[in-house]
Amino acid sequence: MPLINIIPGDKIPVAPMNVRLPAWRVPGWLLVFWWLARGLFRLIVLAVRYWWLSLPAGLALWVRAEFGGLVLAGVVTTVAAGCLGWWRWHPVSWLRFGWYPLVARIRALVVYRPRWASVMATCGLATVFGGDRYVPRLLRVRCDWWGDELTVRMLPGQIPDDWGQAAERLAYAFRQHTGQARSTGRPDRVVVRFMRRDPLAGVVAPLPVADTPDLGGLPLGVREDGEPYRLRLAGSHVLIAGATGAGKGSVLWSLIRSLAGGVRSGLVEVWAFDPKGGMELAAGVPLFARFAYDDPDGMAGVLDEAVKRMRLRASRLRGVTRQHVPTVEEPLLVLVIDELAALTAYITDRKVRDRIKESLGLLLSQGRAVGVHVIAALQDPRKDVLPFRDLFPTRIGLRLTEPEQVDMVLGDAARDRGALCDRIPETSPGVGFVVLDGVREPVRVRFAYLTDDDIRSLGRTYRHLDHTANEKEATA
Structure with missing residues (x-):
């Protein structure tokens, strides 16, 4: 073997590596067989996956081959007539199980x-x-x-x-x-x-009034899937936010209408607050046990009275039950406040404003268990206007002017989950998104619209009566 003289510093010669893969000669007939087998397998998979197409097509070809074209036409006509008869006889089941x-x-x-x-x-x-x-x-x-x-x-x-x-x-x-x-x-x-x-494109007519309101599901409007929307008032407070003309009145009056049967029977008392001089709620005065408007000090006094009533009821129920059940003697107390910001931010008298904030804070934090509920509407959802926004478990966002306001009203990331309140058109008042505590996804709803005549008729039919005074007279 010849010797190689290696000088220090020189590179050692290395033979190049053979990295070529070995070539396999595959017969042509085997390739054709593989392609056919793979195509047949895919065809079987598609036929099984789309059986609703392959099965009728296979049956049609079999009938055509065995009995001829006239028999196939008769079978197709019979199936079409059966589907038509099903649709005419029971269209709901046809759409659900056949067409859709x-x-x-x-x-x-x-x-x-x-x-x-x-x-x-x-x-x-x-x-x-x-x-x-x-x-x-x-x-x-x-x-x-x-x-x-x-x-x-x-x-x-x-x-x-x-x-x-x-x-x-x-x-x-x-x-x-x-x-x-x-x-x-x-x-x-x-x-x-x-x-x-869009199932919410049309105006929703006033919904029927139940003799006894279902506090676990008050009918207020129509959901995006076309089904009736029911709001749970038991154990909850409701915040309604929307720009001018967004339809806050539709939500308020839909709630009041759903409670009207209880107002007439004495199971529900509605105390109304309208800081705008009574322009929104005055038409329903016969429905209200208390109606405060225009005077901030008077409204603060009514709220103080609600706090005292809440505390007296709590002392009576302490140790007896953890959840209030409405009766004629202890009715459900619902405080309806239109334009809440006028009470919490726009009153110039600081002492009166602080009294209102203190009373509202107590009612929102302690009132649910004893049957005292707050339903408040406002236009400006900023934190300095409504500092206790988190005390409302149920929040309704109507049309808003800015995307940032959606999360202010409905909670963090509500807009990312589909609550596009800033994109509701001005031509759709009463359309909004509802978010409940513990539920991630918002629900799109259109609330029923009540005209002035509907409200006046509601007040005449379901006016509030002092059932407690009547019972006292009967006892005496």
Whole structure:
């Protein structure tokens, strides 16, 4: 073996490595067989996945081959006549179990699945890791008259708020009007709701009045899915915020109307406060046990009286029950305040303003358990105007002028979850979003509209009577 003289500092010669992969010669017939097998497998998968298309098509081909075209035409005519008869006989069940499931499958196949991966990528909901792309999986599409509801399996690391922030972009990407995301019972799934038609476009007529109000679900209007909206007043206070002309009166009068049956029977007392000189609430004076307006000192006195009544009731119920049940002797006390900011921020007399703030703070923090509830409306949601905003478990945001005001009224990240109060048009008064403590997603609602004649008729029919005085006279 020849010797190589290596001089210090010189590089040792290294032979180049062979990095070429070995070439395998595959017969052509094997490639053709592999392509055919893979295509057949994919065809079977698609036939099973879209059985609602493949099964009727297979049956139609079989009938055509076995019995001829006339028999196939007769079968198709019979099925169409059966569907038509079902629709005419019971349209609700036909739409629910027949038409809408078919529309949902067609829209999933034509509208959503072809563009799903690209839309997820452009909206920031897909990701790339290790050179592979990961896309959320579309599990199911449901349709109704108003829109589409998509159930999606989220990627690891995603939360429903991520989809809430992207819901508007998703709606525009799929050519829909609006979008909203909400969580489900399973932590890995989210439901995205797209609206094709707006069920809240029309004015909602006054709803029927129950003889005994259901405090666990007072009917006030219509939800975005077309179902009646019911507000839980038991154990809650209600804050209503909206710009001028947003429809705060619709919310107030819808609440008062839903309580009118209890007002007539003596189970409910409504104390009304109208700092604007009585312009909003004066039409319903017969419904009110107390009506304070125009005089700040007088309104502060009525609030002080409500605090005393609350404390006396608490002393009677202490050790007996933890939750008040309305009776004629101990009715539910509802304080309705229009333009709350006029009492908490715009009164020039500092002593009177401090008295009102102190009374409201006590009523909001201690009144729910003893059957004293505050329903307040205002235009300016700033913290210095309403320092105890967090004491309202139920908050209603109507049309607002700025995006920042949405989170001021409804809570942090409420706008990202779909409460677009700043985008409600001026032509839709009474439309708003409702947020409850402990519930992440806001509910879009249109509240019933009462005309002046409706309010006066309500006052004549369900006027407040002093049932306590009548009982005392009967006892004497």
